[in-house]
Amino acid sequence: MSSVAQKRGFGATLWDWLTTVDHKKIGILYLLGGGFFFIVGGIEAMIIRLQLLTPNNDLVSAGIFNQIITMHGTTMIFLAAMPILIGFMNAIMPLQIGARDVAFPFLNSLGFWMFFFGGVFLNISWFFGQVPDAGWTSYASLAMASEGHGVDFYAIGLQIAGGGTLLGGINFLVTIINMRAPGMTYMRMPLFTWTTFVASAMILFAFPPLTVGLFLLTFERMFGANFFDPTMGGNTIIWEHIFWIFGHPEVYILILPAFGIFSEIFTIFSRKRLFGYSAMVFATVLIGFLGFMVWAHHMFTVGLGPTANAIFSVATMAIAIPTGVKIFNWLLTIWGGSIKVTTPMLWALAFIPTFVMGGVTGVMLGTAPLDYQLHDTYFVVAHFHYVIVGGTVFGILAGTHLYWPKMFGTMLNETLGKVTFWFFFFGFHLTFLIQHWLGFWGMPRRVFTYMDGQGWNSANVISSVGALLMAIGITVMVYNIIVTSIKNVRVANDPWGDGRTLEWAIESPPLFYNFAQTPLVRGLDTVYIEKMEGNLSGITPAEPVQDIHMPNGSFIPFMLSLGLFIAGFGAMFRTEEPWGMAVLVIGLVWTFAAMAMRSLKDDLGYYVKKEDILKDMKRKGGQK
Amino acid sequence: MDLNKKFTPETWPDHPEKATLEAKNKFVGFWLFLGGETILFATLFATYLALKNKGPSGFKFSTQELFELPLVFVMTLLLLTSSLTSVYAMYHLKNYNFKKMQLWLVITAFLGLGFLALEVYEFVHYIKLGFTFDNSAFSSAFYTLVGTHGFHVAIGLVWLTLLIFRNSKRGLNLYNAPKYYTFSLYWHFIDVVWVFIFTVVYLMGVIG
Ligand code: HEM
Ligand SMILES: [Cu+2]
Numbered sequence: 001m002s003s004v005a006q007k008r009g010f011g012a013t014l015w016d017w018l019t020t021v022d023h024k025k026i027g028i029l030y031l032l033g034g035g036f037f038f039i040v041g042g043i044e045a046m047i048i049r050l051q052l053l054t055p056n057n058d059l060v061s062a063g064i065f066n067q068i069i070t071m072h073g074t075t076m077i078f079l080a081a082m083p084i085l086i087g088f089m090n091a092i093m094p095l096q097i098g099a100r101d102v103a104f105p106f107l108n109s110l111g112f113w114m115f116f117f118g119g120v121f122l123n124i125s126w127f128f129g130q131v132p133d134a135g136w137t138s139y140a141s142l143a144m145a146s147e148g149h150g151v152d153f154y155a156i157g158l159q160i161a162g163g164g165t166l167l168g169g170i171n172f173l174v175t176i177i178n179m180r181a182p183g184m185t186y187m188r189m190p191l192f193t194w195t196t197f198v199a200s201a202m203i204l205f206a207f208p209p210l211t212v213g214l215f216l217l218t219f220e221r222m223f224g225a226n227f228f229d230p231t232m233g234g235n236t237i238i239w240e241h242i243f244w245i246f247g248h249p250e251v252y253i254l255i256l257p258a259f260g261i262f263s264e265i266f267t268i269f270s271r272k273r274l275f276g277y278s279a280m281v282f283a284t285v286l287i288g289f290l291g292f293m294v295w296a297h298h299m300f301t302v303g304l305g306p307t308a309n310a311i312f313s314v315a316t317m318a319i320a321i322p323t324g325v326k327i328f329n330w331l332l333t334i335w336g337g338s339i340k341v342t343t344p345m346l347w348a349l350a351f352i353p354t355f356v357m358g359g360v361t362g363v364m365l366g367t368a369p370l371d372y373q374l375h376d377t378y379f380v381v382a383h384f385h386y387v388i389v390g391g392t393v394f395g396i397l398a399g400t401h402l403y404w405p406k407m408f409g410t411m412l413n414e415t416l417g418k419v420t421f422w423f424f425f426f427g428f429h430l431t432f433l434i435q436h437w438l439g440f441w442g443m444p445r446r447v448f449t450y451m452d453g454q455g456w457n458s459a460n461v462i463s464s465v466g467a468l469l470m471a472i473g474i475t476v477m478v479y480n481i482i483v484t485s486i487k488n489v490r491v492a493n494d495p496w497g498d499g500r501t502l503e504w505a506i507e508s509p510p511l512f513y514n515f516a517q518t519p520l521v522r523g524l525d526t527v528y529i530e531k532m533e534g535n536l537s538g539i540t541p542a543e544p545v546q547d548i549h550m551p552n553g554s555f556i557p558f559m560l561s562l563g564l565f566i567a568g569f570g571a572m573f574r575t576e577e578p579w580g581m582a583v584l585v586i587g588l589v590w591t592f593a594a595m596a597m598r599s600l601k602d603d604l605g606y607y608v609k610k611e612d613i614l615k616d617m618k619r620k621g622g623q624k
Numbered sequence: 625m626d627l628n629k630k631f632t633p634e635t636w637p638d639h640p641e642k643a644t645l646e647a648k649n650k651f652v653g654f655w656l657f658l659g660g661e662t663i664l665f666a667t668l669f670a671t672y673l674a675l676k677n678k679g680p681s682g683f684k685f686s687t688q689e690l691f692e693l694p695l696v697f698v699m700t701l702l703l704l705t706s707s708l709t710s711v712y713a714m715y716h717l718k719n720y721n722f723k724k725m726q727l728w729l730v731i732t733a734f735l736g737l738g739f740l741a742l743e744v745y746e747f748v749h750y751i752k753l754g755f756t757f758d759n760s761a762f763s764s765a766f767y768t769l770v771g772t773h774g775f776h777v778a779i780g781l782v783w784l785t786l787l788i789f790r791n792s793k794r795g796l797n798l799y800n801a802p803k804y805y806t807f808s809l810y811w812h813f814i815d816v817v818w819v820f821i822f823t824v825v826y827l828m829g830v831i832g
Binding site for chain 2: 173204226232242596
């Protein structure tokens with residue numbers, strides 16, 4: 001098989017994408033899927049801000065408002081932010097470590113399709129008019145009181161999507177442990193690879209509690225179990241513990257990969273090596289570790305008692321230390337660098353003060369006595385948007401501009417990129433800065449409206465205007481993407497001109513086997529080292545050109561996820577609709593058939609022939 | 625990888641479960657997966673401990689009255705023995721003795737099946753007593769914890785059956801050896817979880 005791009009029909013292309021196990025294509029799929037849900041969640045956000053624009057507004061009813069905020073939070077965290085980050089991990093991390101593939105290409109594809117079908121499952125609830133409405137945290141007492149199947153859509157949809165994330169996490173871990181190129185020791189791995197590693201480890205240990213929690217919730221609502229019902233001996237606080245044991249690590253799963261992207265950006269555009277590399281690595285690992293010790297800071301007001309509150313308060317504040325280490329290292333990376341203010345760099349520069357503000361409000365909230373005042377007010381809303389938008393979303397937008405040429409072979413327009421940045425940056429601070437004060441002034445979060453004369457009116461107007469500016473920024477970016485894709489000006493290996501790591505030494509986009517010859521890594525920023533020593537290709541090969549083993553594509557991941565999707569519907573309607581039980585059985589049989597097919601049929605992959613690789617190398621004039 | 629490559633006990637690698645890159649990946653990946661499973665069971669244990677003996681007012685079931693150690697003891701013996709037989713199977717896998725490996729795995733499967741049958745019997749017995757899944761917080765937590773373990777045993781049995789039949793004609797090679805090996809890891813894991821269930825749920829339930 002040759003990698004020469006052939007013109008193919010629509011059907012063949014579609015089939016290729018449905019069955020692909022190529023990590024770069026899966027990365028693109030994640031980006032598209034996550035991007036789609038990001039738009040959906042964004043529209044929900046706009047409706048929220050429209051409803052809160054004026055007091056006593058009745059644009060949407062209280063019930064629908066609850067549905068919208070629930071779906072906004074759930075969509076943004078599980079279906080937009082995390083998948084897009086996983087998309088970058090897929091697209092870039094294997095290139096950074098000089099690998100031809102991930103450890104489990106099949107599971108990787110399965111992970112994507114489970115995320116996709118889980119997300120569709122959640123959002124189809126809109127068409128049934130039974131939408132999750134107990135908040136993205138779905139506290140048990142609210143979830144149990146919720147009528148219809150809304151919360152069931154939440155529990156089953158997240159179960160499917162979460163399973164996919166777990167597979168993705170294991171895949172990345174094993175890829176990094178086993179598939180690094182010769183010379184790529186752990187302490188030579190680029191920071192984005194490191195943060196992928198730690199975030200994946202956190203996924204591995206944080207998602208099982210979510211799995212259990214969602215099962216308990218499903219059993220409680222659909223099969224008569226009594227974990228959370230006090231009249232039956234249950235305890236509604238159990239859900240809160242389980243959810244936050246997952247939930248706090250989850251917020252670090254969201255931020256660490258963004259930290260990684262920013263670290264790459266700072267070194268590339270300051271044209272300096274990262275300041276304090278080993279301290280950065282250590283801080284990343286420490287954050288990952290401490291992230292599991294602080295969940296109860298979400299539960300200070302539950303009444304766990306002063307001892308528990310004090311312990312969790314101190315542990316929470318401790319996280320600020322490694323985070324501070326990172327901030328200083330970034331500043332010192334910029335310090336004295338010859339800085340190029342490109343769009344990705346703009347996002348990175350804006351990220352530092354923004355995220356620091358979110359961290360400071362976090363420490364304020366981590367002070368248990370103060371949290372009694374601030375809990376469940378808009379102050380909390382302001383805090384987590386400063387860290388999640390100012391950290392994760394800025395990181396995603398920066399990464400989109402930075403890695404777009406590597407993923408698609410064409411650059412996004414820089415001017416439009418900067419327009420996007422300024423709209424979004426201003427809009428963001430306009431929306432959320434004022435919400436700190438709204439919180440101080442006592443406005444509770446998750447209320448569908450408020451009365452006139454409480455002094456909250458103008459602050460809410462400001463907030464809504466800011467949201468509009470952000471929407472304009474994103475619209476410009478979508479326009480940018482469309483226009484540049486149509487123009488499709490091809491770029492070379494290193495379009496930014498200052499790439500320091502392996503992904504910038506190969507084609508944009510890379511050939512499907514990534515590296516014609518596995519590279520030999522000679523230090524941190526290996527491509528930079530090679531170029532400084534006069535090797536302009538940036539790579540010293542570690543092996544002669546030889547046949548390359550690659551995995552086969554497979555349609556099973558798609559089918560398997562579809563089976564789970566179908567079974568989810570059956571489970572939900574199994575008692576009230578005549579077809580329910582049948583659909584459940586069909587879905588389960590379908591799923592198990594797909595699994596059996598996978599385990600019974602040998603999948604040995606295939607070889608790319610040496611002659612074809614040599615041909616590719618000649619045509620591209622690539623590495624020798 | 626060449627499936628038809630024939631080995632002799634002499635040419636068979638010392639660590640067939642880690643002889644290829646795919647096998648190494650599978651090996652590390654499965655250990656990590658078991659790490660995640662550990663957290664999953666830890667969460668279920670915590671839930672169980674929080675809800676143990678809790679029910680609606682006038683609730684009459686408790687661990688002391690419900691559980692009977694002799695039955696659980698037999699179940700424990702069956703499962704522990706099945707772990708041992710799977711070790712024998714892995715011993716023969718390393719020595720490239722396919723027939724004996726399959727034999728020990730069949731024995732493992734039957735022991736596992738015996739365990740599962742007794743567990744079903746136990747559950748049916750409790751349900752007859754009125755201790756149903758929706759009867760109380762305690763019953764929900766009990767069935768979820770022990771049932772999840774039982775479900776893992778059932779999955780393991782299906783997996784093992786598929787392995788035994790799929791490979792019965794073609795013998796050992798470097799493609800299926802890691803599959804057998806990961807199965808044995810899984811089986812040991814289930815066994816360890818059961819030791820905890822036996823201790824925390826049953827022993828501490830009856831004695832504590
Ligand atoms: C120095 C770092 C941080 C500290 C000390 C901190 C502390 C806290 C505390 C104490 C709360 C609970 C407030 C309450 O409900 O009363 C909270 C809420 C929250 N934090 Fe942070 N945080 C930090 C960083 C982050 C990061 C990096 C993220 C995400 C990227 C994040 C996301 C959230 C979210 C989503 C909530 C609200 C959850 C909800 O109730 O819906 N935090 N934070
Ligand atoms: Cu937290």
